Amino acid sequence: MSTASTIGGRDVGPALDGYNPARRASCPAAPGPESPTYYRIGAVTVCLHSADARFREPFHHLYQRHYIGGPTLSAVHIRVDRVIRARPLGRGFRICVDGEERFLLRKPQAVLPHVEWAINAAVAATLPRYHQLHAGVVARDGFALVLPAQPQCGKSTLTARLISRGWSYLSDEFALIDPDTLRLDPYPKALCIKEGSFEIVDAFCPTAGALPSYEKSWKGRVRLIDPQALRPHRTPWGVPVGMIAFPRYVARPAPALHPLSRARALFQLLDVCFTFGRYRAATLDVLGGVVERAACFQLESGEIDATCDVLEAAWRAHVPASGRPDPADLTRPEEPVRPGVEAA
Amino acid sequence: MSHPEQAPEGRRRPASPTRALAEPPTTRTPETTRWRICREVIIHRIDDEAVAYDPGAHEVLYLDADAFEVFKQVDGTRDDAAIFLELAQQHGETTDEVASRFAPVLAAMRRHGWIGRTHGADEVS
Incomplete structure (x- = not known):
């Protein structure tokens, strides 16, 4: 199944296969598209920067219980951007961790698990003390x-x-x-x-x-x-x-x-x-x-x-x-x- | 240099016991060779076993009870015969029995580069 998503009235293409925003009716609304969203997932704090509702909303749905309002001093910063590159990549998505590019992906269906993958890699590499x-x-x-x-x-x-x-x-x-x-x-x-x-x-x-x-x-x-x-x-x-x-x-x-x-x-x-x-x-x-x-x-x-x-x-x-x-x-x-x- | 079995942090994955057994010692050890531990090693003992860690090479070695017994005898003053004699006295077994049981352990340690030969103060391998 594929549904359409828009951000600010602009069509941003098909949503992730199978993701149905209507099913999220009981969830707290995801924060606005421009603001970074912070989640304290146990000992790990994550800040997601993405203007794309196809990734921001399902991520928020998974982690809404861990949503915290304001910024914290230490967090893994994950940014998801649309990019247009020379072939063979062409249009795609870039996932950056703490400002460094980690993944370049062609398909939107690949973004969310790679966001999770990027967070895990950052936890293994940088989480202090543990x-x-x-x-x-x-x-x-x-x-x-x-x-x-x-x-x-x-x-x-x-x-x-x-x-x-x-x-x-x-x-x-x-x-x-x-x-x-x-x-x-x-x-x-x-x-x-x-x-x-x-x-x-x-x-x-x-x-x-x-x-x-x-x-x-x-x-x-x-x-x-x-x-x-x-x-x-x-x-x-x-x-x-x-x-x-x-x-x-x-x-x-x-x-x-x-x-x-x-x-x-x-x-x-x-x-x-x-x-x-x-x-x-x-x-x-x-x-x-x-x-x-x-x-x-x-x-x-x-x-x-x-x-x-x-x-x-x-x-x-x-x-x-x-x-x-x-x-x-x-x-x-x-x-x-x-x-x-x-x-x- | 990268190795096909190398883990991300540069440690080698553990060799399987089967594979270790399948590899015969490549050289015959002279009877007079005395053995010494040829690394700076940190020993973490648990019960009658131990894990040895070489911080320089960032390698670890698991020593079961038999291997730990042998490891403790490797002090640079004993050759195979002296090690087996000492262990035979400790275990109340004949030297031949002890040799057949512990010789593969000694060979495995040598193969993995944790012990080397000494002649006096000179290490030759």
Whole structure:
């Protein structure tokens, strides 16, 4: 479906496929086209500069709960402009982060996921203070479950299902670790679900099927889902880590959870740590402190609900609702990984 | 120089255990070679395992319990035989048993460039 949008009486071309402004009737109105709009998305503050309602309005719809009126001292500034360049690009869209060009795109359907991508890259590169892991994070009983993984491992899909099953959402992309407290702060961005998981998510979130899909480069088509649409809930802050499970999708129906030694977990966390290069040796102390307080597992994901069942059973066994998990209760792996030494 | 397995921050992705096992040591170690750790290393110990970090090269090494046992013996004064003898005494096993168990660990450390040979004060590899 395609609808037309105008700004100041001037036709700016077709709107994003599938985006219907009428469906946004219950939303607070997006701020005016000329003013930058500020959003505090958990620990990350974003300022969007765009005069184009095709991007400004759906972005505002996703993040309206995080909208803040005035400017703040530190924010990731994202600007979306129309540009006309020499061929082969021709007419297109330019996304700048803090004044630097990050993406040039031809299609409007590609803009919103690339805005999200640009924000994530800026967070990884510039967000001060936090040690950052590439991970999905949800919380329950006052503790966080961290799902660290490389892209395409199913973090976002698993995170979405856990939210719908009663977990609170912190992020589907970043675990932001406060080095002073070793607790996690949220970055509750819209969940980015790839096309391969559309059917899975539709099964537990019927409204997701009506959402527009966008083009995200080589990652294919994606949907951006407001986590509150999965289940209304509060976003927790300052959550200690209770459990770490490294997900890996295995094409078989039965999922499996294998205990992981904490040194091995630390080693694997370093591989998905965005800030290891920035904080160097201090990273070992911070992540070492995190794993020493957590139950650590390797997760072979399978059917989504069966995977969640396995995770929640382990959670109940290892992360008591009151008090910290007792390291003495954590199961050690029966077989050490051979050959016993692994470099990264 | 970029490497196909290089992560964005310049760290190499972990080599798979399978691949590490599949690669035989390229050189035969002389019996008299004494081993030393040839990097400035920060050790983060957890339980009976450890993660070693070389800030200069920005590389990390996971050491399981066996590997950490060996790593602690690599002090520049011991050769293979002395290391295996020490470990055999600690574990109450024969030297042959210990050698078959720990020799691959020593070889893997050497292959990854974390330990090198010494003859007196001169490091030759």
